[in-house]
Amino acid sequence: MADGTGASIDIKGLYKIFGxxxxxxxxxxxxxxxxxxxxxxxxxxxxxxxxxxxxxPGGIQVIMGLSGSGKSTLIRHINRLIDPTAGEVVVxxxxxxxMSPRELREFRRHKTGMVFQKFALLPHRNVLxxxxxxxxxxxxxxxxxxxxxxxxxxxVGLKGFESKYPNQLSGGMQQRVGLARALANDAPxxxxxxxxxxxxxxxxxxxxxxxxxxxxxxxxxxxxxxHDLDEALRLGDQIAILRDGEVVQQGTGQDIVLRPAxxxxxxxxxxxxxxRVVKAAAVMTALRPGxxxxxxxxxxxxxxxxxxxxxxxxxxxxxxxxxxxxAPVGEVGLAALADAMVVPAGSEAA
Amino acid sequence: MNWLTxxxxxxxxxxxALKKTIDENFRTFTRAYGDSIExxxxxxxxxxxxxxxLLLSTxxxxxxxxxxxxxxxxxxxxxxxxxSVVTLVLIGLxxxxxxxxxxxxMIFVCTVMSIVLGIPIGIAMSRSDRLQKLINPVLDVxxxxxxxxxxxxxxxxxxxxxxxxxxxxxxxxxxxxxxxxDLGIRLVDKDVLEAADAxxxxxxxxxxxxxxxxxxPTIMAGINQTIxxxxxxxxxxxxxxxxxxxxxxxxxxxxQYFTLGVFNGLAIVGIAIMFDRISQAFGRRLQRHxxxxxx
Numbered sequence: 001m002a003d004g005t006g007a008s009i010d011i012k013g014l015y016k017i018f019g020x021x022x023x024x025x026x027x028x029x030x031x032x033x034x035x036x037x038x039x040x041x042x043x044x045x046x047x048x049x050x051x052x053x054x055x056x057p058g059g060i061q062v063i064m065g066l067s068g069s070g071k072s073t074l075i076r077h078i079n080r081l082i083d084p085t086a087g088e089v090v091v092x093x094x095x096x097x098x099m100s101p102r103e104l105r106e107f108r109r110h111k112t113g114m115v116f117q118k119f120a121l122l123p124h125r126n127v128l129x130x131x132x133x134x135x136x137x138x139x140x141x142x143x144x145x146x147x148x149x150x151x152x153x154x155x156v157g158l159k160g161f162e163s164k165y166p167n168q169l170s171g172g173m174q175q176r177v178g179l180a181r182a183l184a185n186d187a188p189x190x191x192x193x194x195x196x197x198x199x200x201x202x203x204x205x206x207x208x209x210x211x212x213x214x215x216x217x218x219x220x221x222x223x224x225x226x227h228d229l230d231e232a233l234r235l236g237d238q239i240a241i242l243r244d245g246e247v248v249q250q251g252t253g254q255d256i257v258l259r260p261a262x263x264x265x266x267x268x269x270x271x272x273x274x275x276r277v278v279k280a281a282a283v284m285t286a287l288r289p290g291x292x293x294x295x296x297x298x299x300x301x302x303x304x305x306x307x308x309x310x311x312x313x314x315x316x317x318x319x320x321x322x323x324x325x326x327a328p329v330g331e332v333g334l335a336a337l338a339d340a341m342v343v344p345a346g347s348e349a350a
Numbered sequence: 351m352n353w354l355t356x357x358x359x360x361x362x363x364x365x366x367a368l369k370k371t372i373d374e375n376f377r378t379f380t381r382a383y384g385d386s387i388e389x390x391x392x393x394x395x396x397x398x399x400x401x402x403x404l405l406l407s408t409x410x411x412x413x414x415x416x417x418x419x420x421x422x423x424x425x426x427x428x429x430x431x432x433x434s435v436v437t438l439v440l441i442g443l444x445x446x447x448x449x450x451x452x453x454x455x456m457i458f459v460c461t462v463m464s465i466v467l468g469i470p471i472g473i474a475m476s477r478s479d480r481l482q483k484l485i486n487p488v489l490d491v492x493x494x495x496x497x498x499x500x501x502x503x504x505x506x507x508x509x510x511x512x513x514x515x516x517x518x519x520x521x522x523x524x525x526x527x528x529x530x531x532d533l534g535i536r537l538v539d540k541d542v543l544e545a546a547d548a549x550x551x552x553x554x555x556x557x558x559x560x561x562x563x564x565x566x567p568t569i570m571a572g573i574n575q576t577i578x579x580x581x582x583x584x585x586x587x588x589x590x591x592x593x594x595x596x597x598x599x600x601x602x603x604x605x606q607y608f609t610l611g612v613f614n615g616l617a618i619v620g621i622a623i624m625f626d627r628i629s630q631a632f633g634r635r636l637q638r639h640x641x642x643x644x645x
Binding site for chain 2: 124
């Protein structure tokens, strides 16, 4: 079964309440009962509240939040390691919530791969045997298992380590095994639960690069959980920010940095290096009619930093922006670029 | 006011009637079903006879060679191999070879029975908290009830001989097997189990690929304990006709033969240490993957 590239994921009206008789309280939460009231008066914990996220196929959806925000609970609903109290999780047209245990097992075997924060490798199996695990469970012929496993072990840079045990590897290498194990399934969806959080900063950067490079080839639908905004901005095509079990904002990294929806989000984005997140196209002005574009040309997905670098290299004061087909669509000056890089004065005090 | 100073007991006639009824009912039960129960245990009987015959009819040097080979493959340690060979040679020199073979055959059968029964019960117990709550007190009774007490009904049902001996030993020796299987499976890392689930393992695949291999060191400790407890029962089992090293000890007690008692006692200690070292070394070798840690 070559499931190949990504499937879409639609999470609709998802609620999760932890505790006995949780279903009875969904309606009350819908009508406005707060998390605190639910906990104090009834002893139940509101894990997720009215989550609606559309994840298009082949993109990286980041779900960001601090500990206790419900992000790990949310990702476990996509392969139903946790059962929701109410709502739908539609993956490629099928509602995961309604699947029978057998259907769910087949869904997990063929449609999803998962990478865990603590790696969760099988300690008694060597690297090769860990990577074949998903295929073995499916009943893939052994020769095919080995072929796929060797390909992915090589692809994540672990060639020569096939017969090592997880205990013999560093954290970064163990997580490469985790990644290879998830990819060897060739499932359309890749779930990554704080996959890089346990790694050193430099190794984390390496792994992000590995992931972005791989994604160019495999085009999976990746759901990536993190508590680190820089990581979220670097990886995410779409980002959803979670707080106390609710989505407080979703959009592209640039949307979130330029237009934080709440003070909470604003506090997060204040420390971000905007030059690497915001696109120059976001601050361009329309071309003056008649005037020839001056300075170097930069593409629409160039960041502020890219534009400044191009302008400084050319010795001019402005650059113009071209779309995918090469036609100029706007221009931008050094002053506007510099303004966009610093945090607006008003939000500094917030 | 008599009850203040003297504990008020049930009336003597009630107690006597109670004991009498239970005893009589059990006797009737024995008469009615004794034969079919004996038939049920017949396979166990022939297993015992076969294994004893095998050990006794094999030349002594082959037995020593085989045990040395098992010791080597289980432990890869020359010290353990040499220790086992020396122990067995000494036992032979002191004229206890035949009794030792009988005891070893019985321990072997009891251990196999304990594993075959104990592991499935332990697995079932690890899967259900309710079952665990149910079985735990039963295991407590099995371990603390003086063995003589449950020898009585076993002997009434099956008479004197090897099979009742094995049953008595297994009742005493199986609890650690069950408990440690249950514990080992319950201690398996939740994260690894979640990963197995996330990849779509069925519950059999989960048991086979994750739970059993990761619980194996604990289960091996259970097997080790079971062997030790079975050896501890050798003398008591000899009271109901189990042959082997226990019987000379029993004779030594009743006739005050000090040296005879010590020799046979030491032989039991010797094979206990031998089994213990070999099974422990095997348990350690099973978790080699934990040994070298990334620095």
